[in-house]
Amino acid sequence: MTTDPVALTADLIRCPSVTPAEGGALVLLEGLLSAAGFTCTRVDRNGTSNLFARWGNRGANRSFGFNGHTDVVPVGDESAWTVPPFGAVEKDGMLWGRGATDMKSGVAAFAAAAADFVTETPPDGAVILAITGDEEGDATDGTVALLDWMKENGEAMTDCLVGEPTCPEIMGDMMKIGRRGSMSAWFDVTGVQGHAAYPHRAKNPLPALARLMDRLASHELDKGTDHFDASTLAVVTMDTGNTATNVIPAACRGAVNIRFTDAHTGASLTDWLQSEADRVAEEFGVKVAMRVKVSGESFLTPPGPLSAMVAKAVKAETGVTPEMSTSGGTSDARFVKDHCPVVEFGLVGKTMHAVDERVPVEDIRALKAVYTRILRDYFA
The missing domain is CATH 3.30.70.360 (Alpha-Beta Plaits)
Structure with a gap:
C-alpha cells in the first residue's frame, strides 16, 4: 500500500505548528517513518523540536538526505481566510491551509516517497530525513541543531535535497543550486x-x-x-x-x-x-x-551530477526542464551546504505565507513522483 502524499499533507496542515510550536507534526511523521523501518530520533534544543530519521546503516557509502520544515508562519487575520487555516480543506482541485505550500506538502512528498521507496525497493545505502520546526523563526536551533547532532553522532548525508518551494510559475520550472x-x-x-x-x-x-x-x-x-x-x-x-x-x-x-x-x-x-x-x-x-x-553567506553548488540528476527527474515527471537558479530569499540550504552538496526543488510558491495559502493536489502527487525518481536514480 502506497503512502498518499495529499492525505499526509492534509494531516500535517491540521497540526497547528506555528513557530516554535511542534503542533503534533513531527510526532505524526515519526510514526509514519518508524513504521517504514526508519530509526527516528528527536533532536530538540532550547524548546525547538526537530526530527532525524535514517533508514539503512550508519556510515553507509551512499546516503541521500532530504531536509525540510514543519513549522509555519502565523495565520494573520483569521477572518480574512475563506477556509479554516488549519482545516486542510480540499476544494477546486486545491488543498488549502497554512503550510500547504511552505512547506508541509514538500515534507509530506519526500516522507511518502522515502517510506515507500525503502519498503518496496530497499536501496544499497541510507536514506536520511532531517526535519525541523525552526525554519520560519530565528533558525538557530533547527537544521543547525540537527547538523550539530549528526556530527556528534557520526551521522552524515552524502548529498541532500531541500524541499522548499522553488518554482515561480509552473511545477518544474525552477530549482535552486545556491542562494544569495x-x-x-x-x-x-x-x-x-x-x-x-x-x-x-x-x-x-x-x-x-x-x-x-x-x-x-x-x-x-x-x-x-x-x-x-x-x-x-x-x-x-x-x-x-x-x-x-x-x-x-x-x-x-x-x-x-x-x-x-x-x-x-x-x-x-x-x-x-x-x-x-x-x-x-x-x-x-x-x-x-x-x-x-x-x-x-552566499553559496553555490556548481552544476554537476547532483543538479543534473534532479533536473532529469523533474523533466521526466513534469515535462518541464527546470532553470538552475540562485534567486529568492534564504533557506536552510545555507546550513546544509557546509555538510554536503545541496540543491533545492519543490512546489510553486505563489501563495506561501499568504491568506488562503493553497496548493494544487496534483502538484503534491507530482512532487512525490519527482522525489521517488530521484531516490531510484541515486541508488541505481
Missing part, C-alpha cells in the same frame, strides 16, 4: 537635542542618517556574477520616535537589508558599511553606532 547571502545592519545616530528654531545650538542626527542611507542605497555593489543576479541593498526603516515639530531629536535609527552575491562576504560588506558610517559621523559631527546580523 543575507544580512541586516542597524545604525543608531546620536547628536544633540535642541529647539527647531535654533538649529545651530543642536546637532541634528537626521540629516546624517539621511545622507548615510542615500549613500548606501545609491551604491552599486556589483553587476551580478556567473550564477547570481546583482546584489541588492534596501533601506527598510528610518525613524526617530519624535512627534514634536519644534524639537530637533537627539537620536534616530535606520536599517538596511542586503542580499549579496558570491562577490562579497558578510565580513567584507560589514567593513564597507562601517567605513560609510564613519565617514558620515565625521562629516556631520555625530556618533554612529552600527550593529550587523549576517543571516547567511
Whole structure:
C-alpha cells in the first residue's frame, strides 16, 4: 500500500505548528517513518523540536538526505481566510491551509516517497530525513541543531535535497543550486537635542542618517556574477520616535537589508558599511553606532551530477526542464551546504505565507513522483 502524499499533507496542515510550536507534526511523521523501518530520533534544543530519521546503516557509502520544515508562519487575520487555516480543506482541485505550500506538502512528498521507496525497493545505502520546526523563526536551533547532532553522532548525508518551494510559475520550472547571502545592519545616530528654531545650538542626527542611507542605497555593489543576479541593498526603516515639530531629536535609527552575491562576504560588506558610517559621523559631527546580523553567506553548488540528476527527474515527471537558479530569499540550504552538496526543488510558491495559502493536489502527487525518481536514480 502506497503512502498518499495529499492525505499526509492534509494531516500535517491540521497540526497547528506555528513557530516554535511542534503542533503534533513531527510526532505524526515519526510514526509514519518508524513504521517504514526508519530509526527516528528527536533532536530538540532550547524548546525547538526537530526530527532525524535514517533508514539503512550508519556510515553507509551512499546516503541521500532530504531536509525540510514543519513549522509555519502565523495565520494573520483569521477572518480574512475563506477556509479554516488549519482545516486542510480540499476544494477546486486545491488543498488549502497554512503550510500547504511552505512547506508541509514538500515534507509530506519526500516522507511518502522515502517510506515507500525503502519498503518496496530497499536501496544499497541510507536514506536520511532531517526535519525541523525552526525554519520560519530565528533558525538557530533547527537544521543547525540537527547538523550539530549528526556530527556528534557520526551521522552524515552524502548529498541532500531541500524541499522548499522553488518554482515561480509552473511545477518544474525552477530549482535552486545556491542562494544569495543575507544580512541586516542597524545604525543608531546620536547628536544633540535642541529647539527647531535654533538649529545651530543642536546637532541634528537626521540629516546624517539621511545622507548615510542615500549613500548606501545609491551604491552599486556589483553587476551580478556567473550564477547570481546583482546584489541588492534596501533601506527598510528610518525613524526617530519624535512627534514634536519644534524639537530637533537627539537620536534616530535606520536599517538596511542586503542580499549579496558570491562577490562579497558578510565580513567584507560589514567593513564597507562601517567605513560609510564613519565617514558620515565625521562629516556631520555625530556618533554612529552600527550593529550587523549576517543571516547567511552566499553559496553555490556548481552544476554537476547532483543538479543534473534532479533536473532529469523533474523533466521526466513534469515535462518541464527546470532553470538552475540562485534567486529568492534564504533557506536552510545555507546550513546544509557546509555538510554536503545541496540543491533545492519543490512546489510553486505563489501563495506561501499568504491568506488562503493553497496548493494544487496534483502538484503534491507530482512532487512525490519527482522525489521517488530521484531516490531510484541515486541508488541505481
